[in-house]
Amino acid sequence: MEFKPFYNMKPLSEADREKAGNQKIPKLTELLELAQKEKKSVIFDLNAPAPRHFHRSLYVRHVVSVILDSKIEQQLIFWLPGFDREYVRRRAPGFQQVGQLFSIECLTEENISRINVDHKRLFYSGLREYKAVNINIHLYIVNEPWLFSLAWCSSIHSVTTDNIQVLNEINHPYFFMTPSYYKFTWILMDCVSAVFIVAIFYFHWWRESQKEKLLQSTGIHTEDLIKPIQKRSPHNWVGGKKKNGIGMGPVPWAGAVKEERFPHTGKRFRWWGYQVEQKESSRGLEESAAASLQQAEQRKTGTEDLATSLHSLA
Structure with missing residues (x-):
């Protein structure tokens, strides 16, 4: 309410401000009930409590117990924390284990078939190597339609967004230039610019040479006129x-x-x-x-x- 969560966010209206003021952060159990009702997947970051907290060493097991007690379908849970992952696999084998952007060998050893990747990493590598070995890619955080279209065209399996109202209305990707077409256009424009620069310099050189020839011919004519x-x-x-x-x-x-x-x-x-x-x-x-x-x-x-x-x- 006091600070904008996004830099280019529009100011809230009075109705939205009143609605936001009445909202609260849900508990984990409430989030799980909503996800089970809407059949939506759940993914979250799990931070460790303070060093002297009584759940410091058992916080992962406590969260797994809360999830299992909610009776939510296990395949709807994307388990992202890497701490005590073996226990989670034994206790909840239906959880979809999600890793980070590690090497393919490391992901294969841990039997992880899904990774959570920042959208900025998509542009540099394209993640072709991971898709070639059937590793599903979850991209975060995607809020713009063009970025969602790029993820769609790149065969990204799922995304995390804060702009669900806009992205939910997109039923087909917005087609933009492919990397190869962009590279071709870039090289073509460089060549055309170089030709124009050379043509401009040649035109100035030709005009100056014509001026010199005109001055020389005028000087010769003046000398021939003065001599008689x-x-x-x-x-x-x-x-x-x-x-x-x-x-x-x-x-x-x-x-x-x-x-x-x-x-x-x-x-x-x-x-x-x-x-x-x-x-x-x-x-x-x-x-x-x-x-x-x-x-x-x-x-x-x-x-x-x-x-x-x-x-x-x-």
Whole structure:
């Protein structure tokens, strides 16, 4: 009433609290009468009394006498205590002797065909070895439907529960994943996760490589575009003074930014550290072209005069 017997237990209602307050712990004789009436099996832990108790050395024989006096059917008693077991076998041969999770050899020597096992031990070994030699397994304490379904599918003979209202309504096991299917799913998900991780890293690597290729192609195109402009510029400034030459000098002119236009597109471009006189460059190119044409005309005229003189001599 004061403390919850289970961690996730819901609080009791007023009716349940009143009902629980009127209940009491039954005596062993009362429990045996109820079990005989309902034809239910009885299993219990039997602890020894205090060292100075007058039933200290005879408590097992006293309990056996109480059970036999109740006239309950002996096959309904699951005898769990290991102390003075030989006496119990002689006095009540119909009791079902229940052992612990000992070795199969030890259980065979003591002629025990049933064991009482904690449900946590079921997951590790599966208890296949015990079922192979026809040893019945009693599992405790099973309160959840999924755990009861697992015990059912594992061919467990009987269970101990504190949740009989819920487990009594289950007429078939709830099927979940088997251990082999769980292992297969686990390995498959690991493989799929590894493939996704590799694909993501490959995608990032591919995207960065495409960016590098794009930057390299853009740099090459920019160099090809600047070189013709540099070759057309006959004048540079170095140190604030105009210097004649073809192409741009490697020495920057500090402290100036000059904007010019591309001659064929009219777009502005800005040079930092280099200044180019685009207008003078264009004028110089025109003058050079005119001089070349004039020289070609002079050569053509000289050739015609020489041909006329030779014809006259002939």
